[in-house]
Amino acid sequence: GESVGLHLPTLSVQEGDNSIINCAYSNSASDYFIWYKQESGKGPQFIIDIRSNMDKRQGQRVTVLLNKTVKHLSLQIAATQPGDSAVYFCAESPGNTGKLIFGQGTTLQVKP
Amino acid sequence: DGGITQSPKYLFRKEGQNVTLSCEQNLNHDAMYWYRQDPGQGLRLIYYSQIVNDFQKGDIAEGYSVSREKKESFPLTVTSAQKNPTAFYLCASSMQGNTEAFFGQGTRLTVV
Numbered sequence: 001g002e003s004v005g006l007h008l009p010t011l012s013v014q015e016g017d018n019s020i021i022n023c024a025y026s027n028s029a030s031d032y033f034i035w036y037k038q039e040s041g042k043g044p045q046f047i048i049d050i051r052s053n054m055d056k057r058q059g060q061r062v063t064v065l066l067n068k069t070v071k072h073l074s075l076q077i078a079a080t081q082p083g084d085s086a087v088y089f090c091a092e093s094p095g096n097t098g099k100l101i102f103g104q105g106t107t108l109q110v111k112p
Numbered sequence: 113d114g115g116i117t118q119s120p121k122y123l124f125r126k127e128g129q130n131v132t133l134s135c136e137q138n139l140n141h142d143a144m145y146w147y148r149q150d151p152g153q154g155l156r157l158i159y160y161s162q163i164v165n166d167f168q169k170g171d172i173a174e175g176y177s178v179s180r181e182k183k184e185s186f187p188l189t190v191t192s193a194q195k196n197p198t199a200f201y202l203c204a205s206s207m208q209g210n211t212e213a214f215f216g217q218g219t220r221l222t223v224v
Contacts, residue, residue, distance in 0.1 A: 042218065091155075097143075098145070102147075105154055
């Protein structure tokens with residue numbers, strides 16, 4: 001079946017370092033990928049998205065990389081701050097319905 | 113302020129009772145979605161609606177029902193047929209398929 005997975009359940013980084021969160025997806029038909037941040041007890045917040053015709057997209061302090069050859073998605077956070085501590089989910093959207101298939105999530109812990 | 117609102121934030125239900133979770137958006141979005149999140153897990157799609165008076169089952173629709181009589185509203189009913197209803201329920205909306213989805217703050221349902 002379709003699935004989206006993340007390589008590590010927890011990532012611990014030092015404040016100021018860069019963070020890289022990885023995700024593997026399985027549906028080659030997906031043409032839209034998104035990263036969400038979820039803080040405890042809250043709904044997910046959109047971080048950045050990328051379409052399958054791109055391999056890189058940059059936002060403010062964040063970069064998403066898409067490697068369709070190996071079905072791999074990554075989120076890079078520059079100069080990680082304590083406020084970045086949260087659970088990060090990647091999601092893919094096959095077709096054009098807007099339905100999202102979520103991975104399990106990676107917990108990012110930022111050490112002061 | 114524009115946004116998507118879920119109510120209530122916490123809900124307790126006795127076994128065997130139906131309960132309805134509210135989701136309202138004033139973003140003028142066509143598409144709306146309901147997801148379920150269990151502890152330490154990603155989100156799973158229950159139902160979605162791309163247009164008023166139309167909706168489709170997601171991956172885990174059994175024991176749930178929805179209606180979409182108005183563009184702004186997409187209530188979810190958790191019926192007594194849902195065997196394990198205790199979870200965190202998240203509603204989302206997007207302009208169309210494969211565009212940024214905005215999430216509400218969630219409703220935590222506990223069966224007592």
